[in-house]
Amino acid sequence: MTTAFVNAQVTTLDPASPRAAGIICAGGVIERLLFDEPVGLARDVRVVDCAGAAIVPGLHDCHMHLTDTGLLAGDHDMRGCADVEAMLRRTQMLCAGRSRTEPLYAGNYDEANIVQGRPPKRAELDAVSGGIPVVLTRVDGHSCAANSAAFALLRLEGLDGVERDASGAPTGLLRAAANYAAQNGIIEKLSAASKRMADERAAEIALRAGITTAHHVIVVDEPFEALREHYRRDESLPIRVIPKTCSTDVGKVKKLGRRVFGGDIYVDGSIGSRTAALTSGYHDGAGSGFLYLRADQLHELFDEAAEQGLSLGVHAIGDRAIEQAITAWEAVIAKRGPLDGVRPSIDHFEIASDDQIGRAARAGILLSIQPAFDLLWGGADGMYERRLGAPVAQMMNRFRTARRAGCTICAGSDSPITPLSALLGIRALTDHHIAAERCSMEEALRAYTTDAAALSFDEGRRGMLAPGYDADFVLLEQPLDAVEVDAIDRVRVLMTVIAGEIRFSQM
Numbered sequence: 001m002t003t004a005f006v007n008a009q010v011t012t013l014d015p016a017s018p019r020a021a022g023i024i025c026a027g028g029v030i031e032r033l034l035f036d037e038p039v040g041l042a043r044d045v046r047v048v049d050c051a052g053a054a055i056v057p058g059l060h061d062c063h064m065h066l067t068d069t070g071l072l073a074g075d076h077d078m079r080g081c082a083d084v085e086a087m088l089r090r091t092q093m094l095c096a097g098r099s100r101t102e103p104l105y106a107g108n109y110d111e112a113n114i115v116q117g118r119p120p121k122r123a124e125l126d127a128v129s130g131g132i133p134v135v136l137t138r139v140d141g142h143s144c145a146a147n148s149a150a151f152a153l154l155r156l157e158g159l160d161g162v163e164r165d166a167s168g169a170p171t172g173l174l175r176a177a178a179n180y181a182a183q184n185g186i187i188e189k190l191s192a193a194s195k196r197m198a199d200e201r202a203a204e205i206a207l208r209a210g211i212t213t214a215h216h217v218i219v220v221d222e223p224f225e226a227l228r229e230h231y232r233r234d235e236s237l238p239i240r241v242i243p244k245t246c247s248t249d250v251g252k253v254k255k256l257g258r259r260v261f262g263g264d265i266y267v268d269g270s271i272g273s274r275t276a277a278l279t280s281g282y283h284d285g286a287g288s289g290f291l292y293l294r295a296d297q298l299h300e301l302f303d304e305a306a307e308q309g310l311s312l313g314v315h316a317i318g319d320r321a322i323e324q325a326i327t328a329w330e331a332v333i334a335k336r337g338p339l340d341g342v343r344p345s346i347d348h349f350e351i352a353s354d355d356q357i358g359r360a361a362r363a364g365i366l367l368s369i370q371p372a373f374d375l376l377w378g379g380a381d382g383m384y385e386r387r388l389g390a391p392v393a394q395m396m397n398r399f400r401t402a403r404r405a406g407c408t409i410c411a412g413s414d415s416p417i418t419p420l421s422a423l424l425g426i427r428a429l430t431d432h433h434i435a436a437e438r439c440s441m442e443e444a445l446r447a448y449t450t451d452a453a454a455l456s457f458d459e460g461r462r463g464m465l466a467p468g469y470d471a472d473f474v475l476l477e478q479p480l481d482a483v484e485v486d487a488i489d490r491v492r493v494l495m496t497v498i499a500g501e502i503r504f505s506q507m
Contacts (some may be wrong), residue, residue, distance in 0.1 A: 006034060061206070141183065218245045266317040
């Protein structure tokens with residue numbers, strides 16, 4: 001079917017024709033742009049009147065967790081719980097009537113927003129869970145709280161990262177290896193139907209947010225057959241999904257037939273959980289975080305991926321982790337020459353020096369960043385400043401500096417860690433708490449469209465509105481540059497179009 005979307009304010013991001021008044025789509029691609037009212041359309045052309053609203057290219061989310069987003073939606077999202085008692089009441093409600101074969105995965109808590117400054121303890125969860133295994137994840141995903149049933153089911157007792165009280169008994173708080181074992185293990189124990197419903201729920205949230213393409217970071221390293229089935233299921237969802245296993249088995253990744261993988265191959269942890277690897281150490285606590293891979297392991301992984309023509313992303317937040325990742329890629333380049341056909345990424349890239357930014361640009365490393373991190377946790381007396389001290393916090397998430405240095409900036413949400421919203425990220429890019437790091441509206445939009453498409457080798461078919469490109473676009477109630485910066489994330493998505501089909505509409 002041919003469809004004409006007319007009476008619109010179109011931002012194409014195509015330098016040859018930056019503005020248009022409408023789009024004609026056929027066969028899933030853009031047939032032509034309209035610059036005035038169309039005349040002589042065939043009778044069978046469907047005409048959609050956009051009533052003067054704004055059209056932008058389909059928005060990408062370059063780093064998110066589809067299943068986790070769905071699982072932690074609705075009542076399972078505890079961000080609104082102000083104290084431990086509220087979290088326990090929510091846990092009891094979610095466990096009531098639940099089969100003991102279906103554990104509970106919920107959370108998104110931030111201890112900074114809890115009156116007691118902590119999540120529920122193991123014994124407190126035991127008292128309300130009725131024997132059902134419970135894991136409550138921190139908002140960053142790098143620590144969690146678990147009850148005794150979860151400890152027993154997932155065999156967590158002897159793992160590194162189990163916090164203990166003065167008597168040596170586990171408190172229920174888990175970090176590092178114990179945290180990942182708990183969260184990955186509890187999700188693995190959920191029924192296939194629950195996880196499928198979660199994926200569908202997350203895809204619907206994405207459509208309502210105008211997101212047409214999502215990089216689904218699959219943290220659990222599943223067997224090949226399970227991963228292949230996961231990839232196939234993702235293809236049936238109503239958004240375009242780029243599944244990215246975080247397996248370090250390059251042979252298995254190659255068999256899956258995708259050019260990109262990773263995103264959360266952990267080099268370090270997170271700032272909120274004090275597990276990101278820092279040079280200076282934590283201002284509000286002991287230690288300097290963790291490096292989860294040895295330098296030789298990282299180099300071997302990168303080298304093998306480059307040999308197979310595969311592009312991978314690693315999770316690196318702290319400057320020690322970023323240094324390890326850049327150094328490993330530089331060693332691969334020294335051995336093999338420029339990374340032609342390979343597009344490695346460092347995901348998050350939060351605490352980076354001028355030297356590291358310049359080296360990342362020269363090596364051709366794409367930066368998959370999460371702008372909302374700065375909006376939510378940056379600024380005076382924000383979580384970053386409390387954890388790291390003001391001098392370090394002022395040198396974080398240097399989006400515009402990296403862009404000026406020649407880095408390709410690809411943006412995402414890391415949902416469910418921050419809301420699945422590209423508009424929230426665009427607001428964060430244009431309203432960074434450090435004025436010198438603020439991006440222009442066009443730069444911010446490109447981070448979610450044209451530049452984002454490069455991360456999956458799709459820049460010649462998506463991210464821009466031009467003849468021959470996939471007909472993926474979003475109808476917004478008004479142009480983003482016509483509203484105040486702090487209102488960008490409140491602009492309503494009126495319609496989401498993928499391959500010329502209206503997949504979501506509230507017109």
